[in-house]
Amino acid sequence: MTNAALITAQDVMKVYDTGRVEVRALRGVTLDVHKGDLLAIVGPSGSGKTTFLNLIGALDVATAGRLNVLDRDVSALSKRQRADLRLHSLGFVFQAYNLVPVLTARENVEFVLELQGVGAQRNKQAMEILEQLGLEEFADRRPNELSGGQQQRVAVARAVASKPQLVLADEPTANLDGENAEILLTMMRRLNKDHGITFVFSTHDPRVVAHARRVVTLVDGRVAKDETKTPVPLSDGSGESKENAPCGTSAPEKPKGRSSWPCGLWFLPV
Amino acid sequence: MRLSISTRYAIWSLRRHLRRTILAVLGIGLGSAICLFIIAFVKGEGMMMLKAAAESGAGHLRVVPARWPEVRENDLRLVDWRDVAQTVRAVKGITLVTPHARTEGLLAFGTRVAGVEILGVDPNTEQDTNRLVREIPEGRYLAAGELGTTVIGRTLAERLDVELDDSLMVTVADRHGEMSSAMLRIVGIAETGSEDLDAIICHVNLEDVESLTGRDGAADLTAMVENPKHLKRMVAQLGDQLSDDYAVVTWEEIMPELASGVKVDETWTRLIVSIVMIVVFLGIMSAQLAAVLERRREFAVLSALGMKSGRMIRIMVAEGIILGLFGSVLGLIFGMPATYYVATHGIDFSSMYGDADLSVSNILFDPVFKGDFGWWLIPLAFELALLATVLSSLYPAWFAIRTDPAAALRVDN
Numbered sequence: 141m142t143n144a145a146l147i148t149a150q151d152v153m154k155v156y157d158t159g160r161v162e163v164r165a166l167r168g169v170t171l172d173v174h175k176g177d178l179l180a181i182v183g184p185s186g187s188g189k190t191t192f193l194n195l196i197g198a199l200d201v202a203t204a205g206r207l208n209v210l211d212r213d214v215s216a217l218s219k220r221q222r223a224d225l226r227l228h229s230l231g232f233v234f235q236a237y238n239l240v241p242v243l244t245a246r247e248n249v250e251f252v253l254e255l256q257g258v259g260a261q262r263n264k265q266a267m268e269i270l271e272q273l274g275l276e277e278f279a280d281r282r283p284n285e286l287s288g289g290q291q292q293r294v295a296v297a298r299a300v301a302s303k304p305q306l307v308l309a310d311e312p313t314a315n316l317d318g319e320n321a322e323i324l325l326t327m328m329r330r331l332n333k334d335h336g337i338t339f340v341f342s343t344h345d346p347r348v349v350a351h352a353r354r355v356v357t358l359v360d361g362r363v364a365k366d367e368t369k370t371p372v373p374l375s376d377g378s379g380e381s382k383e384n385a386p387c388g389t390s391a392p393e394k395p396k397g398r399s400s401w402p403c404g405l406w407f408l409p410v
Numbered sequence: 411m412r413l414s415i416s417t418r419y420a421i422w423s424l425r426r427h428l429r430r431t432i433l434a435v436l437g438i439g440l441g442s443a444i445c446l447f448i449i450a451f452v453k454g455e456g457m458m459m460l461k462a463a464a465e466s467g468a469g470h471l472r473v474v475p476a477r478w479p480e481v482r483e484n485d486l487r488l489v490d491w492r493d494v495a496q497t498v499r500a501v502k503g504i505t506l507v508t509p510h511a512r513t514e515g516l517l518a519f520g521t522r523v524a525g526v527e528i529l530g531v532d533p534n535t536e537q538d539t540n541r542l543v544r545e546i547p548e549g550r551y552l553a554a555g556e557l558g559t560t561v562i563g564r565t566l567a568e569r570l571d572v573e574l575d576d577s578l579m580v581t582v583a584d585r586h587g588e589m590s591s592a593m594l595r596i597v598g599i600a601e602t603g604s605e606d607l608d609a610i611i612c613h614v615n616l617e618d619v620e621s622l623t624g625r626d627g628a629a630d631l632t633a634m635v636e637n638p639k640h641l642k643r644m645v646a647q648l649g650d651q652l653s654d655d656y657a658v659v660t661w662e663e664i665m666p667e668l669a670s671g672v673k674v675d676e677t678w679t680r681l682i683v684s685i686v687m688i689v690v691f692l693g694i695m696s697a698q699l700a701a702v703l704e705r706r707r708e709f710a711v712l713s714a715l716g717m718k719s720g721r722m723i724r725i726m727v728a729e730g731i732i733l734g735l736f737g738s739v740l741g742l743i744f745g746m747p748a749t750y751y752v753a754t755h756g757i758d759f760s761s762m763y764g765d766a767d768l769s770v771s772n773i774l775f776d777p778v779f780k781g782d783f784g785w786w787l788i789p790l791a792f793e794l795a796l797l798a799t800v801l802s803s804l805y806p807a808w809f810a811i812r813t814d815p816a817a818a819l820r821v822d823n
Contacts, residue, residue, distance in 0.1 A: 199714055200816040220718060227716020238711040242422035243415065251415045255716050263412070302716070 289320025438737025
């Protein structure tokens with residue numbers, strides 16, 4: 141890997157003190173994540189996947205070891221600095237979608253832009269992001285009016301709205317059926333391929349592993365295996381899902397009102 | 411105007427549990443209404459007490475000889491009271507000015523004797539300032555320049571066993587300490603409704619007191635004002651205009667027992683209002699805290715997305731403000747009609763008093779107590795409700811910002 145390391149973890153440990161017992165969730169993880177990676181962290185339940193994701197997402201701090209995210213030592217950052225790091229450089233996709241239930245899809249995306257301090261343009265920008273991801277028809281719907289797959293795609297739109305360098309996805313397909321999981325993963329692959337956004341997944345799902353270029357296996361809080369692989373090819377439009385159609389090609393059934401499949405996300409860095 | 415997403419989030423969050431929000435608003439509204447009613451009633455009661463005291467001859471303010479506040483002696487006099495009265499009348503907001511001179515004396519009729527405080531008055535202005543003698547059921551009030559006449563109270567008349575046109579012998583100590591006597595013909599018998607007050611009323615012309623005591627002038631100039639709220643300004647203005655030979659005292663100095671009674675009432679009101687608002691405050695805080703606990707995952711997600719503590723606090727406070735605004739409006743809707751009714755019709759306590767005397771410390775009170783009513787109730791309603799709701803949002807907000815995003819999301823997973 142020649143790209144610069146976005147994440148450098150050296151002997152990272154995390155111990156949860158529950159009062160009666162200490163739970164050693166991570167026992168010395170050493171790992172680099174590079175720009176453009178499409179990395180799946182796999183392992184059995186309790187292996188430390190989510191804990192590691194929380195640490196690199198600056199949601200939590202390591203008990204020991206060194207963890208640099210985007211050249212910043214997360215342990216040394218204040219709560220406010222970690223919030224800034226998350227707001228401006230990281231995106232999150234959660235297993236349970238976690239859209240704000242009282243806001244529409246557009247408002248969910250707009251909320252992140254508002255937090256970033258975007259002014260009057262944020263409504264327009266949020267709509268453009270949804271359009272670029274083929275989600276404009278859901279813009280004014282609340283999460284309870286969307287299917288799980290649709291909610292998760294809106295969650296991806298929200299995650300990339302802040303133009304992050306790194307998106308962390310915790311079991312993003314766990315609640316999705318095969319078709320919706322494929323649509324979502326293709327969307328993420330495209331964002332990775334066309335815009336260089338680095339994705340780190342924590343997953344049990346072989347469908348995610350199939351799309352990853354690198355798979356790190358955690359067992360008992362340690363890296364048991366770290367392998368690079370060739371992901372399944374991106375669908376060229378003849379695949380099982382409409383969303384798999386490549387950028388700019390005509391698919392057998394185009395989304396309503398579009399001349400082609402969602403192409404470049406102009407708002408993201410290439 | 412387009413609302414920020416944070417504000418919309420606050421509004422929609424309140425709408426998601428509409429029943430709870432409505433109940434919270436009802437609680438705030440009811441609490442505010444109770445407080446408005448109590449405050450307005452006690453304020454009106456205080457104003458009535460002051461009015462009663464002022465109109466019972468005490469006035470809102472008095473100009474007295476400079477030494478009077480120290481010694482409080484009836485022998486001190488304002489010799490040039492007529493000139494001073496002109497100055498007092500010229501002050502904006504002062505509606506009536508009347509002179510008084512007091513002396514202790516004995517009234518005798520046949521073998522009956524009664525000790526009284528004889529009040530020398532100017533008949534032209536006294537009835538306008540003194541409700542005790544405003545209506546004379548038997549006979550008439552004094553006339554200016556008609557010396558050797560008196561108006562006494564019904565109880566006093568009964569004690570002396572006198573009637574109209576009977577002549578009383580009055581004896582006082584003059585300025586040299588010698589006994590000085592004169593005959594006073596009864597021209598009127600006053601009835602205030604209070605036996606106690608009717609036992610002490612003995613009005614004569616100011617000139618009669620001057621000749622009996624050998625002291626020229628009035629002991630004080632008693633003034634009534636249009637709006638007692640402006641008393642301080644008037645006192646300051648008079649202080650500037652009058653020489654050091656005079657002092658200006660307010661009703662609070664003239665009747666310290668009434669002033670302290672009003673203060674005690676105000677303190678009780680504050681206490682009751684505080685208790686009501688604390689109950690409202692705790693209720694809202696409990697509801698808001700429940701709302702935060704229910705939205706723990708949401709706050710964790712928002713925190714994960716980079717929302718900082720300040721914005722979370724603003725969202726919670728915005729929810730408090732929205733509750734407070736609706737609660738204020740409801741408080742006004744609930745509270746204004748009742749407050750207006752009590753301000754216009756009053757609450758009649760006469761059945762509670764029964765035959766009891768309605769005078770306290772020589773002040774004749776009205777058994778119908780009326781509250782105050784005015785535009786001041788509107789900002790007060792908003793002030794009370796917003797104070798309670800904004801303060802009650804702070805603890806839930808503090809709880810929200812302490813939500814550990816990783817822990818909250820771990821629960822989810």
